[in-house]
Amino acid sequence: MERVYTTIQGDMWDTISYKVYGDEKYMGLLMQANQELLDIFVFGAGTILIVPEQKEEVIFDMPLWRQ
Numbered sequence: 315m316e317r318v319y320t321t322i323q324g325d326m327w328d329t330i331s332y333k334v335y336g337d338e339k340y341m342g343l344l345m346q347a348n349q350e351l352l353d354i355f356v357f358g359a360g361t362i363l364i365v366p367e368q369k370e371e372v373i374f375d376m377p378l379w380r381q
């Protein structure tokens with residue numbers, strides 16, 4: 315079952331990832347599930363994001379310093 319996350323003012327992709335998964339490295343997973351919101355860098359309050367289940371190892375094309 316998919317979960318949802320409702321943003322608070324000032325949330326960003328990496329902080330949301332940390333809140334829901336415990337690590338910023340999963341922000342790509344959030345971004346893939348919410349592609350219609352990719353043009354938002356800093357969220358206002360009340361945006362609803364789909365939070366897909368975290369896989370064991372999710373590897374995205376990220377710079378080494380973000381992995």
